[in-house]
Amino acid sequence: MTTLHTPRLTLRPITPADLPEVVAYRNDPAVARFQAWPLPATLETVQGLVSDRPLGAPGWVQRAVTLGGGPLLGDVALNTHGPQAELGVTLATAAQGQGYAAEALRALIDHAFGPLGLHRLHASIDPRNAAVARLLTRLGFRHEGTAIQGYWHRGEWTDDASYALLAAEWTP
Template sequence: MTTLTTPRVTLRPLTPDDLPHVLAYRNDPDVARYQGWPLPATPDAVATLVSDAPLGSPGWVQRAVTLHGGALLGDVGLNTHGPQAELGVTLARPAQGHGYAHEALHALITHAFTDLGLHRVHAGIDPRNTPVAALLTRLGFRHEGTSIQSYLHRGEWTDDARYGLLASEWRGGAAEE
């Protein structure tokens, strides 16, 4: 099990006790608006997020984002495939806008490059999700392009903006706010 700690948050494996809260924020329309999971999120679907697999294992591995006191703020994920990984973040609405996503992703990216030795991390987002686009840019990601109407998302053809970051570009502490 991989647990990461920052000044304010801990990234730890999700547990069965977390699932009611995860189900609630993943079904919040404002939280789920640009996310790729089917709605409504079901108890069985969120139960698949519970895993003791270490970060860097092939496929998606999720981590709870919690305050050091234990309150669950959301989750981050790393989908490792060879020397690269896709990352994602989801925070409950009350946790948004406080820098927690930046702090959690910064820790995840640092771990990916320093501990896992990955070559590249990337993210795909709906370009209408401007707060996450700005977050990725602050973390040092470059916008690599946008595929127009490239996937069907909840009945609507949706664009996919791709962001990438190489290990050689990661400046660690320089990317912190």
């Protein structure tokens, strides 16, 4: 089981006790707007986020983002496939705008390119999610392209923007 620490945050496995809070922020329309999970989120649909699999195990592995091991702020995820991985971040509305997403993603990226030895990270976002586009750019990700109306999401065709970062380009 992988736990990561930053000056303010602890990224730890999601536990069954976290699930009611996970359901609450995943059902917040402002949080869910650009995310791919089915709505409404329920305890049953988020149960699969509870796992002791280490970061870097194949497939999606989530980590709770907590303030110093205390309150749950959201989660980050790594979807590893060979020497590459997709990453994601979701924060509750009250935790947004305070630098937590950048801090959590920096820790995740450091781990991915350090101990995991991954070659490339990528993220796929709805380009209307300008805050995450700015965040990825600040972290050094490059916009690699946008598939126009390439993603069916919540009853509409939406654009799908791809961002990526190579290990050789990462400067912690």
